[in-house]
Amino acid sequence: MSAVDLSRWEPVIGLEIHVQLLTRTKMFCGCALSFGDAPNSHTCPVCLAHPGVLPVLNREAVRLAIVTGLALGCEIAPHSQFHRKNYFYPDLSKAYQISQYDEPICVGGHVSVLTPDGEFEVGITRAHLEEDAAKLVHVGGGGRRAGAESSGVDFNRGGTPLLEIVSEPDIRTSAQAGAFLRQLRSTLRRLGVSDCNMDEGSMRADANVSVRPAGSTELGTKTELKNMNSFRFLERGVDAEIARQVAILEAGGAVTQETLHYDPDLNEIHSLRSKEEAHDYRYFPEPDLVPVVPDRSWIEELRAGLPELPVDLRRRWVRDLGISFEDAEVLSEPRELVAYFEDVAGRVDAKAAANWVRGELRAQLRELGQEPWESRVTPAHLAELIGLIDDRTLSVPLAKEVLAEVIASGAAPAAVVEEKGLGQISDEGALVEIVERLLAENPDQAAQLREGKDKLVGFFVGQAMKASGGRADPARVGALVREKSGLS
Numbered sequence: 263m264s265a266v267d268l269s270r271w272e273p274v275i276g277l278e279i280h281v282q283l284l285t286r287t288k289m290f291c292g293c294a295l296s297f298g299d300a301p302n303s304h305t306c307p308v309c310l311a312h313p314g315v316l317p318v319l320n321r322e323a324v325r326l327a328i329v330t331g332l333a334l335g336c337e338i339a340p341h342s343q344f345h346r347k348n349y350f351y352p353d354l355s356k357a358y359q360i361s362q363y364d365e366p367i368c369v370g371g372h373v374s375v376l377t378p379d380g381e382f383e384v385g386i387t388r389a390h391l392e393e394d395a396a397k398l399v400h401v402g403g404g405g406r407r408a409g410a411e412s413s414g415v416d417f418n419r420g421g422t423p424l425l426e427i428v429s430e431p432d433i434r435t436s437a438q439a440g441a442f443l444r445q446l447r448s449t450l451r452r453l454g455v456s457d458c459n460m461d462e463g464s465m466r467a468d469a470n471v472s473v474r475p476a477g478s479t480e481l482g483t484k485t486e487l488k489n490m491n492s493f494r495f496l497e498r499g500v501d502a503e504i505a506r507q508v509a510i511l512e513a514g515g516a517v518t519q520e521t522l523h524y525d526p527d528l529n530e531i532h533s534l535r536s537k538e539e540a541h542d543y544r545y546f547p548e549p550d551l552v553p554v555v556p557d558r559s560w561i562e563e564l565r566a567g568l569p570e571l572p573v574d575l576r577r578r579w580v581r582d583l584g585i586s587f588e589d590a591e592v593l594s595e596p597r598e599l600v601a602y603f604e605d606v607a608g609r610v611d612a613k614a615a616a617n618w619v620r621g622e623l624r625a626q627l628r629e630l631g632q633e634p635w636e637s638r639v640t641p642a643h644l645a646e647l648i649g650l651i652d653d654r655t656l657s658v659p660l661a662k663e664v665l666a667e668v669i670a671s672g673a674a675p676a677a678v679v680e681e682k683g684l685g686q687i688s689d690e691g692a693l694v695e696i697v698e699r700l701l702a703e704n705p706d707q708a709a710q711l712r713e714g715k716d717k718l719v720g721f722f723v724g725q726a727m728k729a730s731g732g733r734a735d736p737a738r739v740g741a742l743v744r745e746k747s748g749l750s
């Protein structure tokens with residue numbers, strides 16, 4: 263991709279996100295949802311589209327759509343309708359998909375997206391319910407359609423409830439697109455709407471991208487980048503498409519409205535097909551389903567039951583606890599981690615709590631395949647450990663050792679320090695003795711130090727830490743080294 267001058271152009275980006283809903287059963291039949299089970303083991307006449315069968319709407323899917331709409335600030339339509347979207351593909355045995363068209367269940371919301379650089383707003387055009395298609399499995403040819411020897415259809419996925427969330431074209435950079443999608447994922451997970459596993463396809467994002475001259479308010483011709491299945495690919499794909507369009511326009515050409523595929527391995531964009539229009543699908547109301555008319559009292563009950571959303575939680579933590587946005591983002595899901603962190607942060611300095619929970623605790627536990635809330639380290643233990651660093655009983659390296667012991671035994675940190683004799687050397691005389699001995703044992707370095715070679719302070723601190731088995735206070739040793747060698 264050749265370098266392009268972006269200063270004269272403004273990208274305009276909107277996202278369409280499909281998420282699989284965390285219902286127990288499919289959208290219009292009683293088959294269980296599954297991932298990774300034997301092909302065609304969760305099917306019935308409805309999701310196989312046998313003649314004469316009738317769909318029955320899954321109430322839980324409607325509930326999850328309403329909860330999402332409320333969290334995204336949408337209006338819940340008092341009356342919405344399913345339509346048939348007609349097209350043929352081997353993974354769609356009915357030759358139509360049941361979807362929503364001009365009467366979606368959620369309309370007109372907006373979200374505020376938090377980033378390290380502040381907040382920006384994204385409008386939500388709509389969110390609507392639909393069913394997923396089945397899945398084609400290609401045999402031979404490396405599992406790709408091109409070059410495959412044969413292809414089969416796995417109907418396990420067919421009829422899975424999907425929610426399609428469509429944003430307004432309010433996004434201006436690939437980084438904003440990524441931030442919006444990440445926050446949306448946390449929100450949907452917090453609501454229990456979807457597990458949003460991009461690598462399993464339970465969250466898939468398409469990006470509508472156009473560019474226009476900087477300062478213009480008219481929209482340029484947009485293209486649609488399909489099915490990006492990771493945040494990194496989304497950001498790289500959007501950047502590649504912006505660069506491609508700018509290059510075309512700068513050369514005096516015109517962008518064609520089409521559907522594109524981004525190949526992350528080659529960092530290349532390929533055309534899939536010319537963009538179809540809505541009328542190509544011959545939408546018409548689904549005659550086998552009644553309109554969705556949710557009870558207002560049910561909607562209000564769901565609104566009242568909404569949890570604190572990740573965006574509000576993060577904003578509150580950054581404002582009230584003074585922790586960084588990055589810490590807040592990492593610690594704000596899952597909810598067990600939220601509870602764990604808030605417990606620790608209620609006992610000690612919140613920044614230290616964030617550091618330890620996010621950093622050393624999770625690093626040590628990861629090796630054991632444990633999460634903080636499942637481990638033997640209670641929030642009280644971790645707060646006690648941080649307290650032992652604050653009152654200089656423990657250096658940070660020693661605290662890490664103590665933590666490993668608490669993880670293994672479940673003993674309180676102070677008891678571990680006591681039992682293992684791990685406390686920092688607080689006896690000034692003992693530290694002076696170590697420093698004086700080291701200066702005598704390393705006469706060359708000591709001489710250079712006295713001549714003002716400041717860097718050697720670190721050398722002596724390192725030696726002192728080694729000599730004390732990590733139990734010396736490095737700051738105190740550094741001060742003593744300076745004092746004894748005549749540096750100020």
Ligand SMILES: [Zn+2]
Binds near residue numbers: 292421
């Ligand atoms: Zn079924």
